[in-house]
Amino acid sequence: AQKVTQAQTEISVVEKEDVTLDCVYETRDTTYYLFWYKQPPSGELVFLIRRNSFDEQNEISGRYSWNFQKSTSSFNFTITASQVVDSAVYFCALSEYTGGFKTIFGAGTRLFVKA
Amino acid sequence: DTEVTQTPKHLVMGMTNKKSLKCEQHMGHRAMYWYKQKAKKPPELMFVYSYEKLSINESVPSRFSPECPNSSLLNLHLHALQPEDSALYLCASSHPRGGDTQYFGPGTRLTVL
Numbered sequence: 001a002q003k004v005t006q007a008q009t010e011i012s013v014v015e016k017e018d019v020t021l022d023c024v025y026e027t028r029d030t031t032y033y034l035f036w037y038k039q040p041p042s043g044e045l046v047f048l049i050r051r052n053s054f055d056e057q058n059e060i061s062g063r064y065s066w067n068f069q070k071s072t073s074s075f076n077f078t079i080t081a082s083q084v085v086d087s088a089v090y091f092c093a094l095s096e097y098t099g100g101f102k103t104i105f106g107a108g109t110r111l112f113v114k115a
Numbered sequence: 116d117t118e119v120t121q122t123p124k125h126l127v128m129g130m131t132n133k134k135s136l137k138c139e140q141h142m143g144h145r146a147m148y149w150y151k152q153k154a155k156k157p158p159e160l161m162f163v164y165s166y167e168k169l170s171i172n173e174s175v176p177s178r179f180s181p182e183c184p185n186s187s188l189l190n191l192h193l194h195a196l197q198p199e200d201s202a203l204y205l206c207a208s209s210h211p212r213g214g215d216t217q218y219f220g221p222g223t224r225l226t227v228l
Contacts (some may be wrong), residue, residue, distance in 0.1 A: 033214030037219075042221065044221040045151060046219075050216050095151070096214075102160060102171065103160065105158055
């Protein structure tokens with residue numbers, strides 16, 4: 001069965017600090033997809049990154065970076081030099097085939113970045 | 116253009132009302148989704164349409180009735196809702212290939228009185 005765990009419910013940092021959001025997943029499939037989404041207070045879910053299970057390359061996009069490790073079933077997200085605009089809820093999600101492709105979301109991590 | 120639009124933005128309805136939520140995308144996606152999100156919770160999948168056919172129904176009560184009139188439009192018809200159905204309803208679309216990125220609309224915030 002699918003499961004996504006984001007153990008950090010809330011994180012508070014001061015602007016310019018680096019912060020890492022943890023994501024641990026469970027799946028029986030060898031083919032699956034992992035995502036990170038950002039949900040600002042406005043409510044819209046904004047896509048940040050997608051990884052498939054065969055691509056363990058880490059990725060950097062500006063201040064964002066992602067560390068995918070199949071050995072530990074983790075897909076962690078780091079924001080470098082955080083800014084107030086990064087304040088949002090961040091969801092990690094897993095998509096796998098169970099009679100149809102379904103996506104489940106972790107509980108989310110609420111990030112507060114203080115000026 | 117990765118835009119999914121939803122109307123209305125806010126909706127207040129009584130338990131005896133009938134209303135509809137609308138979702139539209141023009142990205143050529145052939146899979147569309149409805150999610151329900153309660154406050155401080157993650158989105159929960161309700162329905163998936165693939166090539167205009169309902170492919171996944173997550174045991175949603177029949178007072179929610181989805182409809183996909185064409186490849187760009189997705190509706191959610193609401194009837195005899197309960198106060199606990201108050202939530203943010205999110206629409207998303209993607210290519211129907213497995214694992215493709217879902218792009219979300221801004222949501223409709225529904226309040227049932």
